[in-house]
Amino acid sequence: MSSEAVNGAGVVIVGGGVTGLSAGWWLARQGVDVLVLEKGIVGWGASGRNGGGCSHHHSPLFLEEQRLWPMMDELLGYPTEFRPGRIRLACDEHQMGLYRRALENGEYQGFHSDALDPRQVRELVPLAGDDVVGGYHYHFGGHANPHRTVQGYAWAIEDLGGKVLQHTAVQGFVTAGGKVTAVKTDRGEYGCDQLVIAAGPYTEQLAAQLGATVPVMPARAEMIVTEPLPLMPLGGVDGNGLYGRQTLRGNLAYGGGPHEWLNVDDIEAHRPQSTPLxxxxxxxxxxxxxxxxxxxxxxxxxxxIENTPDGRPIIDHLPTVANAIVATLSSVGFGLSPATGHAIQELVTDGRCSFADLSTFALSRFDRLEPNWRELQGWRPVTTR
Ligand SMILES: Cc1cc2nc3c(=O)[nH]c(=O)nc-3n(C[C@H](O)[C@H](O)[C@H](O)COP(=O)(O)OP(=O)(O)OC[C@H]3O[C@@H](n4cnc5c(N)ncnc54)[C@H](O)[C@@H]3O)c2cc1C
Known part of the structure; x- marks a missing residue:
């Protein structure tokens, strides 16, 4: 990543996760002078630790997500290991009914799916059990390799002349005339014309420094990886409360609740390692x-994971300064990242998103949020001190 001296950029982005990196890449593609500041290394947050799922059929960005993923390797110039399609297996009749909703929602938006009987499941998923009830083959969505994707975004930004500075922690902002004019870091100040805050669980703290309330609560989630197994015809198989994929090497990489709520100040002290869960x-x-x-x-x-009170992303202009955008994805950020970056780019360059209605991501929906919303929702943090 960039090592030469940088004084600032047209657009400074706080956070080198998939959201900030995709936004940086889209902006660099438009010829915008862009600088991504990351306090650790790119993808050290949830972006490098997730299940790789790219199937968000409830999102207004779903169509753009589905349009872009099959092209991402070519557009980035680096492999993401994207594989299309998903199979969801039902271990009982209740799950079969539940998972049908994704089929119906996909079909409503023009995507086909097949209901699978137990024999068809065993053909497509040789690791399935003899007592499997059935499943669905969704001909939409898919999965990709989070590490390769994060790295691909970062390299692609640099290929286009943008900068990614790692080990650079943003500590505050300089404002003048109702605008952010520079970003203060532990390595000095970087001037900017526009700012994007995409700092995952830390977004609330950073936005608060600009006088804005962006409600986010972190939750710890875990994943496991097995020894490799022979490749199944389709690597995106989930169900039974799990998300994940079979990697191209054959490992099964899976995660899925329960989540452990945390105060953001406790993240550093809390274990990014696994537990008996x-x-x-x-x-x-x-x-x-x-x-x-x-x-x-x-x-x-x-x-x-960065969770908003209603579980939906926030992608909006900050109301307190004239030139800042905030984006926090509330657990769906990896798959949506190609579309999110595109949306942020349009907000920066055009002031509005042309290809999706982002009104349900508006920050104003939380204007009347109770100060003790975490407590009211029963999101009780595990304390570490
Ligand atoms: C176990 C697990 C499984 C998941 N599975 C999926 C899935 O299958 N599909 C899916 O779509 N999503 C999944 N998610 C959610 C997804 O990973 C996140 O929504 C997404 O990665 C958020 O990306 P982000 O860039 O917005 O935030 P982050 O990845 O959190 O990145 C924010 C970055 O900002 C940096 N930062 C913070 N503060 C500062 C500062 N002051 N200065 C500089 N840098 C700063 C952080 O170091 C971090 O790198 C999963 C998450 C987890 C944890």
């Missing part, structure tokens, strides 16, 4: 894919 994920994975029951778990980790 991984045993629960492994047990559910064996129920989902019984013929993988003999392989060992070889790796596990945790990541911190």
């Amino acid at each position: 991984t045993g629960d994920i492994a047990a559910r994975l064996v129920r989902l894919l019984p013929k993988a029951g003999h392989v060992k778990v070889i790796r596990s980790w945790a990541g911190f």
Whole structure:
């Protein structure tokens, strides 16, 4: 990543996760002078620790997500390992009914799916059990490799002349005339004409320095990875409360609740490693894919998800300064990232998004949020001190 001296940029982006990087890449593609500031290394947050799912059929950005993913390797010039399509297996009749909703929502938006009987499931998913009830093959969505994708965005920004500075923590902002004019970091100040805050769980703290309230609460979520198994015809198989994929090497990489709520100040002190909860994920994975029951778990980790009160992203102009945009994705940020970056680019360059209605992502929906919303929602933080 960039090492030469930089004094600022037309657009400074805080956060080198998929949201900030995709925005930086889209802006650089438009010829905008862009600088991404990341306090650690790119993808160290949730962006490098997630399940890789790209199937957000409830989102207004869904059509753009689906349009872009199949082209991303070519557009970035780097591999994301995107694979299209998903299969969701039902371990019981209740799950079969529940998972049908995705089929109906996909069909409503013009995407086809197939309902699978147990024999069809076993053909497509050789690791499925003999007692599987059925499933759905969604001919939309898919999955990609989070690490490759994060790296691809960062390299693609630099290929286009943009800058990505790692190990540079944003500490505050300089404002003048109702605008942000510079970003203060532990390595000096960087001037800017426009600012994008895409700092995941830290977005609330940073926006507060500009007088804005952006409600976000972090939750710790965990994933496990098994030894490799022979490749299944389709790597995107989930269900039984799990999300994940089979990697191109054959490993099963899976996660899925329960989430542990945290205060943002406790993230650094809290474990990004795994806990005994991984045993629960492994047990559910064996129920989902019984013929993988003999392989060992070889790796596990945790990541911190940025949750808004209603579980929907916030992508909007900050109301308190004239030249800042905030984007926090509330657990759906990886898959939506190609579309999110495009939307942020248009907000910066054109003031509005031309391809999707972002009104449900507006910050103003939280104008009357109770100060104790976390408590009211029962999101009780685990304390570490
Ligand atoms: C276990 C797990 C599984 C998931 N599975 C999926 C999935 O299958 N599909 C999906 O779409 N989503 C999934 N998600 C959610 C997804 O990973 C996130 O929504 C997404 O990565 C958010 O990206 P982001 O760039 O907005 O935030 P982040 O990835 O949190 O990036 C923010 C960055 O900002 C940096 N930063 C913070 N403060 C500062 C500062 N002061 N100065 C400089 N830099 C700063 C951080 O270091 C971080 O790198 C999952 C998340 C987890 C944890």
